[in-house]
Amino acid sequence: MATNFSQSLFLWIIVAFCSYLVRFSSCQPSGYSQAVATFYENPTSPGSGGACGLENDIASAPYNAMITAGNQALFKQGSGCGACYQVLCTQDQNPHCSVTSEAVDGDGDLSLVEIQTSNSTWVLMQRMIGATWSVGIQPDTQKPPFSLRLTSETKQSVTAPNVIPDGWQPRSIYKSNVNFPSNL
Numbered sequence: 001m002a003t004n005f006s007q008s009l010f011l012w013i014i015v016a017f018c019s020y021l022v023r024f025s026s027c028q029p030s031g032y033s034q035a036v037a038t039f040y041e042n043p044t045s046p047g048s049g050g051a052c053g054l055e056n057d058i059a060s061a062p063y064n065a066m067i068t069a070g071n072q073a074l075f076k077q078g079s080g081c082g083a084c085y086q087v088l089c090t091q092d093q094n095p096h097c098s099v100t101s102e103a104v105d106g107d108g109d110l111s112l113v114e115i116q117t118s119n120s121t122w123v124l125m126q127r128m129i130g131a132t133w134s135v136g137i138q139p140d141t142q143k144p145p146f147s148l149r150l151t152s153e154t155k156q157s158v159t160a161p162n163v164i165p166d167g168w169q170p171r172s173i174y175k176s177n178v179n180f181p182s183n184l
Helices: 002-027 055-059 072-078
Strands: 037-039 068-070 096-100 110-116 126-129 132-136 146-152 157-164
Touching (some): 068 072, 096 110
Antiparallel strands (some): 037 068, 110 146
């Protein structure tokens, strides 16, 4: 009888302890969740209306153009639309360079874009949306001028040497004066 009681007491203590841990952990603040979001400074930037259907409403109250486009963890199949989040940045800013090509002759479709800093090899850029390509830039080691190499769907390449100059400015237009041969 004493053995049964001891075993039952021991089992009861284990169950009570485990249920205490479950309750204790559920009462603790959950902290921050990992997520990714892109801030659009300009209310007419691509993606600023997004899948939430806000379209032009984001430029006025209550949003006043202070919105981000979140990944699946924030979007939550649409239920995250309009939600407010407190953001904790865990890294330095993510320096990047985005380029958009205009008036591409030839077949007109780019299959890849590469960038080369003044003292490096060619680095593949990632297509963001449409004709916009992006790459991470390390400002401490990757210095301008930057050259661009564009490759078409038909595998023809053109290079724009030093097209982005030292002292470049965001949202500026730099003309390369290079293009694919015209198909006309």
